[in-house]
Amino acid sequence: MTHSTHSPIWNVSRSGWIVSPDWLAEHLNDSRIAIVDCRFSLMQPELGQEQYRTSHIPGAFYLDLNRDLSSPVGQHGGRHPLPDPAILAEKLKAIGIRSAAFGQEPTLVVAYDDSRFGFAARLWWLLRYLGHDQVVLLDGGFQTWQDKGYPVSREPSIAQPGNFVPQVRSDWVVDIETVRASQNHPGIVLVDSREAERYRGEREPIDPIAGHIPGAVNYPWQEVTGADGLAQPPVVQQQRWSDIQNAPEIWVYCGSGVTACVNLLSLAMADLPQGKLYAGSWSDWCSYQTDTSSAS
Numbered sequence: 373m374t375h376s377t378h379s380p381i382w383n384v385s386r387s388g389w390i391v392s393p394d395w396l397a398e399h400l401n402d403s404r405i406a407i408v409d410c411r412f413s414l415m416q417p418e419l420g421q422e423q424y425r426t427s428h429i430p431g432a433f434y435l436d437l438n439r440d441l442s443s444p445v446g447q448h449g450g451r452h453p454l455p456d457p458a459i460l461a462e463k464l465k466a467i468g469i470r471s472a473a474f475g476q477e478p479t480l481v482v483a484y485d486d487s488r489f490g491f492a493a494r495l496w497w498l499l500r501y502l503g504h505d506q507v508v509l510l511d512g513g514f515q516t517w518q519d520k521g522y523p524v525s526r527e528p529s530i531a532q533p534g535n536f537v538p539q540v541r542s543d544w545v546v547d548i549e550t551v552r553a554s555q556n557h558p559g560i561v562l563v564d565s566r567e568a569e570r571y572r573g574e575r576e577p578i579d580p581i582a583g584h585i586p587g588a589v590n591y592p593w594q595e596v597t598g599a600d601g602l603a604q605p606p607v608v609q610q611q612r613w614s615d616i617q618n619a620p621e622i623w624v625y626c627g628s629g630v631t632a633c634v635n636l637l638s639l640a641m642a643d644l645p646q647g648k649l650y651a652g653s654w655s656d657w658c659s660y661q662t663d664t665s666s667a668s
Contacts (some may be wrong), residue, residue: 381405381480382508389496390603393517396482400430400523404477406469406531407432410441410485410492411514412474414578417622420491429484429517430525433467437630441494443519448659450652451548451578451628452494454545457502457538464499468531471504479534484510488597493500493633497649503539508574509637512601530532546623546648548585555587559620563647564588565632566654578627585625593626593634596641609642615646625657 380452381404382391399405409432419440424434435441440463442452461525481499483492492509499507507587510517518524546554554560564584569575571590576582584590595612597603604612622639624634629651639647650656 375507382436382506388603389508389637390511390641391482392511393520393522396429396510396517404480406467406479406481406534408467408481408483408495409434409514410437410483410495411487412437412485412491416418420485423486423514425526426493427524427526429514430523430527431485433529433531435463435495436660437491437494441491441498442583448548448652448656450654450656450659452630452655454651455498457540461502461536461538464536465534466531467529467534469504469534471502471536472506473537474535475616476535478504478506478656481507482510482511483507486514486601488513488601489603489634489637490593490595490631491557494630494639497633497636501541501544502536502650503541504536509603510527511603516601522656543654544646544648546650548650548652548660551585551623551625551657554623555585557626561616561619562588562650563616563622563632563635563648564590564654565593565624565626565635567592567594570627579655579658581661585654585657588625590626591635593631593638596634603641606640606641606643609638610644612638613642613644617642621645622647623650624648625653627653628655629653 407429409424409428411423413419443455469479470476483495485492494509564571571584573583622646624632624635636647
């Protein structure tokens with residue numbers, strides 16, 4: 373049975389893109405929802421999968437940053453190239469996600485991690501990049517869910533296959549050539565989403581070159597949440613961007629195009645125009661540097 377599209381379960385235009393654990397607990401058995409566990413560790417790539425097998429929100433499916441939410445790494449393109457839309461669409465179908473195609477009611481996807489949206493926001497952005505706006509993030513992630521005493525499970529989740537048709541918003545992404553050509557454009561602000569020490573080049577734990585893209589300003593992605601992993605309210609998100617809120621375009625990057633999505637979430641929560649993602653980010657930029665002194 374198909375549902376009409378005029379009354380989705382969640383009005384994302386008023387949600388701030390966030391749902392509380394209380395709300396999810398009330399809707400845990402709603403067939404119109406798909407829950408996705410996005411826990412991951414850059415330093416221990418298998419940890420998220422192990423955590424999922426040990427304990428997850430009942431009914432949740434696991435999508436891995438490296439295997440599911442990225443393409444294989446090449447010489448260029450960064451450490452987490454965007455996944456092939458057709459391949460990702462098949463994976464989304466397999467866990468029961470329906471897009472708005474064919475008049476069916478789209479599935480509301482609730483994504484969570486345990487890293488202050490650092491990985492779940494990648495899925496939030498990818499789904500919207502593929503034309504699926506019915507996606508929200510679980511405030512506080514898995515830890516807050518547990519702290520509230522809500523149920524967890526070790527059982528693998530089983531889905532009725534969905535029907536996901538990607539409608540790629542290709543203008544949401546910029547590549548290195550576009551970034552290079554626009555570095556001195558007065559209407560474009562390039563935002564580095566990494567920690568201040570990495571932006572300043574004082575520390576670089578992952579990529580071969582320290583520093584930032586010339587002309588970029590620094591808005592660390594961790595500022596989007598508090599230390600407890602709960603999202604800052606929309607008014608705080610608006611204050612974050614007050615210095616550049618009137619920029620015609622804001623382009624964001626990070627180390628590999630993952631945590632930059634948290635800043636894109638912040639822009640959306642602040643009700644500012646859609647930012648663009650330099651998907652390859654600093655790791656892609658580094659791959660073209662033949663002289664390390666050219667990076668600043």
